[in-house]
Amino acid sequence: MSSPERDFVTAHLDDLHADLDAWLRIPSISADPAHAADVAASAGWLADALRRTGFPTVEIWPTPGAPAVFAEWPCADPGAPVALVYGHHDVQPVDPVGLWVHPPFEPTRVETPDGPELHARGAIDDKGNVAFHLLGVRAHLAATGRDTPAVTVKLLVEGEEESGSPHFADLLREHADRLRCDVVVVSDTGMAAPDVPSAVVAMRGLADAEITLRGPAVDLHSGSFGGGVPNPLHAMATLLAALHDEQGRVTLPDFYEAVRPLTDRERDLMARVPFDEQAWLAGPAASRAATGEAGFTTLERIGARPTAEVNGMWGGYTGPGHKTIIPAEAHAKLTFRLVADQRPEDVGPMLRTWVEARLPEGIEAEVHTPPGGVSPCASDLDSPAMAALLAAIGRAFDRDPADVLFTREGGSGPEADLVDVLGAPLLFLGAGLPTDRIHSPNERVLLPMLYRGAEAAAHLWRELAAMAFPPR
Amino acid sequence: MSSPERDFVTAHLDDLHADLDAWLRIPSISADPAHAADVAASAGWLADALRRTGFPTVEIWPTPGAPAVFAEWPCADPGAPVALVYGHHDVQPVDPVGLWVHPPFEPTRVETPDGPELHARGAIDDKGNVAFHLLGVRAHLAATGRDTPAVTVKLLVEGEEESGSPHFADLLREHADRLRCDVVVVSDTGMAAPDVPSAVVAMRGLADAEITLRGPAVDLHSGSFGGGVPNPLHAMATLLAALHDEQGRVTLPDFYEAVRPLTDRERDLMARVPFDEQAWLAGPAASRAATGEAGFTTLERIGARPTAEVNGMWGGYTGPGHKTIIPAEAHAKLTFRLVADQRPEDVGPMLRTWVEARLPEGIEAEVHTPPGGVSPCASDLDSPAMAALLAAIGRAFDRDPADVLFTREGGSGPEADLVDVLGAPLLFLGAGLPTDRIHSPNERVLLPMLYRGAEAAAHLWRELAAMAFPPR
Structure with missing residues (x-):
């Protein structure tokens, strides 16, 4: 034309x-x-x-x-x-x-x-x-x-x-x-x-957070104490394993409350976008499988749905060989991708509530959510x-x-x-x-x-x- | 005398x-x-x-x-x-x-x-x-x-x-x-x-192991890919969260098979050992609670029962601030304390079987169990x-x-x-x-x-x- x-x-x-x-x-x-x-x-x-x-x-x-x-x-x-x-x-x-x-x-x-x-x-x-x-x-x-x-x-x-x-x-x-x-x-x-x-x-928007779990006051010998006191790494694994339910949904309370539902029209429009999932997996995603929230396509999951991702996790001994300790602390860094009309400033309180409700006996938590984020x-x-x-x-x-x-x-x-x-x-x-x-x-x-x-x-x-x- | x-x-x-x-x-x-x-x-x-x-x-x-x-x-x-x-x-x-x-x-x-x-x-x-x-x-x-x-x-x-x-x-x-x-x-x-x-x-004896989980071939941008591909840190958290059941028992198959049961006489003898649990928690254990395998006292847990402890865990970004990645790998170091008549050389095969049975789609595992260990x-x-x-x-x-x-x-x-x-x-x-x-x-x-x-x-x-x- x-x-x-x-x-x-x-x-x-x-x-x-x-x-x-x-x-x-x-x-x-x-x-x-x-x-x-x-x-x-x-x-x-x-x-x-x-x-x-x-x-x-x-x-x-x-x-x-x-x-x-x-x-x-x-x-x-x-x-x-x-x-x-x-x-x-x-x-x-x-x-x-x-x-x-x-x-x-x-x-x-x-x-x-x-x-x-x-x-x-x-x-x-x-x-x-x-x-x-x-x-x-x-x-x-x-x-x-x-x-x-x-x-x-x-x-x-x-x-x-x-x-x-x-x-x-x-x-x-x-x-x-x-x-x-x-x-x-x-x-x-x-x-x-x-x-x-x-x-x-x-x-999508973004909110980030860091979780620190504390158990014993110092690293303990796992021979002398192993089996008798809580291990912050076990607690962190259990906590983060619960971040998603079996449907791949984020388990923070009210996390989806502000999410503007995808309309049928929006989903139809997204489905019209050409997308070769196998080529995407073999190429840019460099992954062995496409997984995620049940009931949504991959394009919806990565474009139109909120997420919780653990970006980093560490604690205890990470050098060569082994060191038989129960570490004093465990750490994790998380980011949440948000969709309209979620607000980054709401994520911190949700995460704090969620962590507190799941803390095992003998473990204390600190949840740090820096101000800011991206709407x-x-x-x-x-x-x-x-x-x-x-x-x-x-x-x-x-x-x-x-x-x-x-x-x-x-x-x-x-x-x-x-x-x-x-x-x-x-x-x-x-x-x-x-x-x-x-x-x-x-x-x-x-x-x-x-x-x-x-x-x-x-x-x-x-x-x-x-x-x-x-x-x- | x-x-x-x-x-x-x-x-x-x-x-x-x-x-x-x-x-x-x-x-x-x-x-x-x-x-x-x-x-x-x-x-x-x-x-x-x-x-x-x-x-x-x-x-x-x-x-x-x-x-x-x-x-x-x-x-x-x-x-x-x-x-x-x-x-x-x-x-x-x-x-x-x-x-x-x-x-x-x-x-x-x-x-x-x-x-x-x-x-x-x-x-x-x-x-x-x-x-x-x-x-x-x-x-x-x-x-x-x-x-x-x-x-x-x-x-x-x-x-x-x-x-x-x-x-x-x-x-x-x-x-x-x-x-x-x-x-x-x-x-x-x-x-x-x-x-x-x-x-x-x-x-107690000792067997040690290291688990590596691999997802995407490279660290991925969590904005572009988050929600659509498996995250090895999530997989590691889920795996390690399953290492103990709700009774605090290790879930490796047949882990307790070779354990010589504590006799009533042995338990009576252990119970005679003076042990001030609150003083132990406040002092050497430096911990906020005594927890562990259900049905056993703290002295039994730390002396007479086998354990699985995560001694170290790491993966993804662990520096200051945040980095919005889905990491390519996650790692964990574990040691198992063993009691008679468990054998350290049996732990590797049990752990491998256990990991393989729990791997989510899109995640590959490597389980390294060095030879040796302590009986x-x-x-x-x-x-x-x-x-x-x-x-x-x-x-x-x-x-x-x-x-x-x-x-x-x-x-x-x-x-x-x-x-x-x-x-x-x-x-x-x-x-x-x-x-x-x-x-x-x-x-x-x-x-x-x-x-x-x-x-x-x-x-x-x-x-x-x-x-x-x-x-x-």
């Missing part, structure tokens, strides 16, 4: 290629203090590129960590809706660098049967996803013949996402006025497959903004909006902070693919996905302008 | 004091290679002392580690029974040395309401227990007017007991002919209380040798032999090797007390206990000579 947006994008692919080639050469690894100057240089490059694109306001916002980039291109109509694009300009570390076929910071084009790929750290996560907006907004203006976008377009591109966004919520609060918007467009995700256009509609987020499938997104993606992929699928991300990011602080609904427009090897060696982007991303962004600004938003 | 043995001991206490003062100044710490020369010096001191005592044969037996001392004083009657005394001349390390009130290798006499104590590392474990035999055999000769003991007395005093006796079984096999005996007298234990003469009649040992309560021991202890403490109590050691030592290699029954004659702080700072011996030990040894040689032993 030809369109002036697609024509402009197609005529200016080399601009996108040139932008990416320059930006991806900057090793903006936020987790490595040695790369702090590179992260700053990456912010500087993006600010220049946004100015060059035509954004009248471009600012670099410092944080106690890495800087963020803010840009704004107001619609001439002050009553037009305001959209805020979220992304990040920092990248993951590249270890083990020996596994890269091409150097991670020398972008390399590779031709494949699916189309040209670009290999580099950050190619999709998240520089590719941000870069397509530079071309997208130009395509929007050219296609509509406007001097300013049909909606006010703001961008906030942070520099610490790969380090857990430690200063992001503060940054949002500090600049809440400047960031005011009707909709947030998160560009840091992807689609189900090259020929399966889709939109993420939910991300789950979910998009309204039937909002006007969602209709605009589906229309935009549909046009870019030559599909009916009703054929754009919904997917769910099992992980957690700073997106919930955007909802919390800005009070605006979330849309997700990203051009990644599950096979892009993000966070791994040989990260790549399938370039035609970026072209479609740029076109979808261009369509989105026009579609959003036509929607009626509730008054702010 | 006066006796020529007691008279001799009482007249020669200063010999015992002088011996201990000299020997305890040698820091024979076998675990520390820096003290290898001291361990050798300790063997040399003991050899000289045995020669001075009158033993016609005294030899230092080298091992790949620390040397042992062997001595023999044959009875003039070649048909007399042969007794072999077992002890060790090495001592535990002294860390933390700052907690010692007196320097650990400067023997210091301290007067207490119970009588004089001697403070030094090794004061009872085991130099004190060996030293009383030097005086004991002289008292026996003086009291009986003999030139040679009434039984052939052999001593084997090893130098690596505090390091796990790694070369002891080989040493026994190498010298089995020289060590041939009718009864082994282990002098490395103690009695229930200063006024409660008793004899150890059993020690449990138990004395025959009704043997002629036991009658001799009870008579000897009774006379030294002015009690009827029927008032000498039986105790059980929960730990494991090289004693079972003596039974295995030499095929002789075990007696235990030791002068220690539960309050002697062995292996801890401020180890001490209550000197009157050593005097009684010397007298009991003197009586024992006469009593044993009067017993009819089965032909060798």
